[in-house]
Amino acid sequence: MGRGLFLTFEGGDGSGKSTQSALLTGWLTAAGRTVVHAREPGGTELGLELREIVLHRRGYIAPRAEALIYAADRAHNIATVVRPALERGDIVIQDRYLDSSVAYQGSGRVLDPGEVRELSLWATERLLPDLTILLDLDVATGRGRLDDSRTRYDRLEAEGAEFHHRVRESYLALAAAEPERFLVLDATASIEELAERIRDRVSVLLA
Template structure:
């Protein structure tokens, strides 16, 4: 993941930008796929802003430390509102300005994560969390959401191998919690097939990237 929003490549000719988000459980490969997609888009002459939630701004970095690394209990509603606060600031100061100048915004996690983790898995209510999140983002919806779907046990094993069994607050939740998150993501993808691309993240990384590029190329006009 990038610690802050990162800009690369020249400004595109396009008059409007494209908002692409990557979603999925821990260990699904979002960072790897975002890095590869960013380079491919830059190679095609597009400006790319690669960012994340939480943590795409200096303020967001501080919020990220709280929601993912705070010791002790954080009330679920407080957790959800912290994510919403990060989103409101991030959309206003990073995402919308980039889209306004025609950039491709490539973002790790967005509203769908809040719905899956806090709305469904935390039991706060999917519609309630989506309403708060939509308000925080002032109604901004991705042009494409790539859902990297992966068996929970495989994803957790990947995280453990990469970090030596060091997990953040959400990663440390029970496997049943993450199974609920996965089911919530798949339900959202089923309800909005025109926005979602569901990719089997167990496939080789090159194959996964190929699926993503095929979907992106039709939207941003590159091949």
Template sequence: MPAGLWITFEGGDGVGKTTQARLLHEWIEAAGRAVVRTREPGGTEVGALIRDIVLHHRGRDGSGHIAPRAEALLYAADRAHHVASVVRPALERGDVVIQDRYLDSSVAYQGAGRVLDAREVRDLSMWATDGALPHLTVLLDLDPAAARARLDAEDKPFDRLESEKDDFHRRVRNAFLALASAEPERFLVLDASLPVDELAADIRTRVRALL
């Protein structure tokens, strides 16, 4: 039985994570490997409920405000259940897990974006998942203004995080890049402004060495 492989996709909203995850899924599956494609938050029934709270919930006043520490805890709760019930079992079966967002998103969005202590946010997720880290994290990097233009073109309502101001998204981008710089062996950083096919080829080259 082949060893399981866990690949996560990270980056700001609008960088193309969903497209690249789908293309990688199709390529690996065509090679005969079983693939589990999932996301955080929302990769389980429990996670779907948490996703609705953290991204779409609007209170009676319409603000949708969630205290930053409560938000971080909700993401960590989703992550704990998701890793225990989806990711670990898939890896034990020898499957390839392709996941949209993991703990790096919490460090970037709740740590830098919400101006919480990044180390505490990371430690919370590490405790929640018993130290689980992916084999490869693909960071799709894009200037927030370009990413916002992509989201505007989709012509759909923004969620709570997509609706944040430009400075929030700049902090998030800088945090992602700092995380990649601190763990270069885990991260593959790509310029998300490049053509979709070129990005997919770069990702396949890195993943091929891990399969």
């Protein structure tokens, strides 16, 4: 059996990653494919501990320390969940990957995005997704959606508008630099339209 498929979802707060991930999973499962779900941070037992530290610890965390915690979570997730699944020929659908660190810990925290990316590539032995689906949404709309669904905000969600504008611009720059890997979708489109466009792109990879 050949190597599986590694699909990641990226986007700002409230962009609809969870909804589209679930729809894609349902479609692939109905087609007889084995799907493994992963997420960062928090996709493993170790990751859950790191997630609690990096997202919910009270008090200041230095930006470089934050980037290193995310990289540690990523290294363990890839080694223990993602690579074994890909080697079995499964399809991995993951909520956030290294592009999130480049956008949030790099551009958001005003660190060098290139250095943050290289840290993640080292941590994962340079594994890149076969497809990254970026659900693009303006900051105000995303915040409005989040406010409707959350009673508790993590450390990144609680950052101000300028932080999230930097994150969005970073995502768009990443997509422009790697158009063959990214599928950029306007997250204000209907759920059905977004799901259809994602299925169309994934069908090409599966052909």
